[in-house]
Amino acid sequence: MFVTVGPGQYHRKTGLLSDAGLYIKKLGTTAVLIGGNTSRQVIEGPLRQSLSEHGITLKQSLWFGGESSQTNINRLIEQLKNENFDVLIAAGGGKALDTVKAAAYYLNKPLVAIPTIAATCAAATPICILYSDEGEFLKIGRNSKVPELVLVDTNIILDAPVRYLIAGIGDTLAKWFETKCSIKKASPNAINQTAIAIAGQLYQTLIKSGTKAVSSIHEQKLTNELNDIIDAIILVSGSVSGYGGDDCRTAAAHAIYSGLTIFPEIHDTYHGEIVAFGILAQLCMEGTAEEEVKALINYYQQVGLPYTLQQMAIKSLTNDQWKELGEITVTIEDMANMPFEVTPEMVITSVRQADKIGTDMLAIV
Incomplete structure (x- = not known):
């Protein structure tokens, strides 16, 4: 019998983003953020500050591509496969999280998920839903990583539509x-x-x-x-x-x-x-x-x-x-x-x- 029940840790509280570095530092000292454009705009400033306070360098901030597609997954893998960093941080909704979960699987990197909306369970599952570049469903992808850590700041969810x-x-x-x-x-x-x-x-x-x-x-x-x-x-x-x-x-x-x-x-x-x-x-x-x-x-x-x-x-x-x-x-x-x-x-x-x-x-x- 083998099951993957969910993420290694789940934290949810008001203002959690300001403490993100406290949790992420257990996974390394260098990080790459990948997510949606709106999500990164919302979290990148306070996240970068919290990471810095705990001795973590945010080396890059990348857009995930807009669709959870193999094209975007491959592009991210190609961009990052020769980069030296310790942990991937995924931010956004289900498509952004799924894209980074797949990239983390192939890159074999620890993964932190910061969902900025409460719209799916993507942050807590080891699968990714794959779409075409135009948004048409294709299949359920099994080459995907369940996050080691999920951080939910209730203030961010409260402010989302x-x-x-x-x-x-x-x-x-x-x-x-x-x-x-x-x-x-x-x-x-x-x-x-x-x-x-x-x-x-x-x-x-x-x-x-x-x-x-x-x-x-x-x-x-x-x-x-x-x-x-x-x-x-x-x-x-x-x-x-x-x-x-x-x-x-x-x-x-x-x-x-x-x-x-x-x-x-x-x-x-x-x-x-x-x-x-x-x-x-x-x-x-x-x-x-x-x-x-x-x-x-x-x-x-x-x-x-x-x-x-x-x-x-x-x-x-x-x-x-x-x-x-x-x-x-x-x-x-x-x-x-x-x-x-x-x-x-x-x-x-x-x-x-x-x-x-x-x-x-x-x-x-």
Whole structure:
């Protein structure tokens, strides 16, 4: 039995960035920062100061490239393979973190993750999601490193646009709906049963505290609910995959997300927002009662998640586009985790059904 449960250490507190050097110095005395342009603008000044206070030199600050693509990973590896430094620091959202996780794997360097938004569990997982240079999903990459250290400054999350936290809630909701589905194919054991228990608790935390956490950012107030949701999205969500391994994987919700990325108009919709719609389609695919789907949509309405294709900028699809969506979606490896065989026609039917239920509810809001 082998599992990678999560990062070596996880620290979350207000103002943590000013103490970053205290934690990072255990990994070396020279560092390279890689991240998004906005993320580096937000953290580089205080990070550089904290590193300096603890005898660490920040040798370079690099843009990750904008997409978690093999092109950008290769470019970073080429840039850094002959450089002399001790530790990589990744900053930003999921795509930035995943890109640096892959680069760290090939460069064999210790990795520190500083998520600047709470939108995915990328900081706590040993995989990276690979996209084309244009943003179309390609595959799940296994040549990726789980960070030795994750540093979360609550002030940074609080100052980020609330839409990122909402997307994180959507992505984390999928842990419950997909895990309880994919585990049906596995033989029960202590580890995968722990994963499903964590997923169930995650769901309860999201339902209990999600709306208040979103309000906390709107009101710019740090609350226990916001702290709980941040930890749930960034850390605890990743541990479900860590404990569950191949028994508790993403399923139809993420496959439908990946399929929908073939449409360029959806690229301005965040990962967790599309996954949230994918959950609704998965529930329809499983034959879930319409009232249960509507109850989940009620929660989406409270926190601000999309529940129709129109809300994700997909106004209409031609018959050929529907066919392409169905055919591509069933080839995504996530779909193989469903406990029954899924056909392109089933994808089309479930997406249409979810969209109709959501559109009917949109009309009465």
